[in-house]
Amino acid sequence: MQWTKQNEQTVYANRWFSVNLADVELPDGRHLDHFLIRLRPVAVATVVNEANEVLLLWRHRFITDSWGWELAAGVVEDGEDIARAAARELEEETGWRPGPLHHLMSVEPSNGLTDARHHIYWAEEGEYIGHPVDDFESDRREWVPLKLVPDMVARGEVPAANMAAALLMLHQLRLGQDTTP
Numbered sequence: 001m002q003w004t005k006q007n008e009q010t011v012y013a014n015r016w017f018s019v020n021l022a023d024v025e026l027p028d029g030r031h032l033d034h035f036l037i038r039l040r041p042v043a044v045a046t047v048v049n050e051a052n053e054v055l056l057l058w059r060h061r062f063i064t065d066s067w068g069w070e071l072a073a074g075v076v077e078d079g080e081d082i083a084r085a086a087a088r089e090l091e092e093e094t095g096w097r098p099g100p101l102h103h104l105m106s107v108e109p110s111n112g113l114t115d116a117r118h119h120i121y122w123a124e125e126g127e128y129i130g131h132p133v134d135d136f137e138s139d140r141r142e143w144v145p146l147k148l149v150p151d152m153v154a155r156g157e158v159p160a161a162n163m164a165a166a167l168l169m170l171h172q173l174r175l176g177q178d179t180t181p
Contacts, residue, residue: 001027008036016040016075039116043085044073044166047098047126052146052174054167055094055126057138061159068159069144069152071120071166072137086121094141095132098123104169109162120166146171 008022018038025031047055056069072093076085083101091097101121108117132141144152149171158164 003027006031011035035113037114037116039114040075040077041082041085042073042116042118043076043082043089044071044118044120044162045086045090045098045101045122046071046166046170047090047096047123048146048170048174049125049143051143053143054146054149054170055090055096056142056144057093058140058142059138064159066159067139068163069157069167070138070160070163073118076119082119083121086119090126091129091132092134093132093137095128095130096126097129099125099127104166104173107162107165109160118162120162122166122170146174 004025006023006025008020010018010020012019016039020036020038022034022036023031024034049055055072057072058067059070060067072086072090074085074089074092076082080088083103087098087101098121101123104120104122106117106119108115110116146167149158149167152158153164153168158167
């Protein structure tokens with residue numbers, strides 16, 4: 001069953017997103033008004049070192065009043081290469097400059113409400129260049145063993161679904177089925 005957008009108008013917009021109202025026709029011919037949020041692409045990055053530790057940020061999200069582990073992330077600026085944006089965000093938020101980035105996955109965290117696409121990258125090496133410029137983004141930055149990721153996700157310590165999916169995929173890529181210490 002495919003819904004068909006008949007038209008769409010912007011209700012509110014700023015430099016980060018727009019809230020739009022769409023007239024949607026359902027397969028049976030009925031129409032409904034559907035609000036949606038249009039967002040810039042989001043670039044996400046981390047480093048996994050030789051010890052199979054992943055660089056994470058411990059941060060508070062005021063919207064949900066929750067703490068959790070995340071990867072460095074931010075919006076892609078107009079005309080900016082997505083991988084370059086991911087490297088920039090990692091450096092700004094952690095103080096680590098990644099080596100060559102590998103595309104891990106692209107996901108749509110809430111595609112029933114928004115068109116946001118999150119592009120997630122990782123590097124096998126990084127260089128610490130100094131205290132993060134955007135240190136207000138997180139309470140702390142830590143190297144966390146990948147072997148701990150499944151339990152962290154299960155305990156709700158990685159509340160963002162896109163971050164949990166990326167960390168679980170990195171866990172599988174680097175450790176496979178062998179999760180023993």
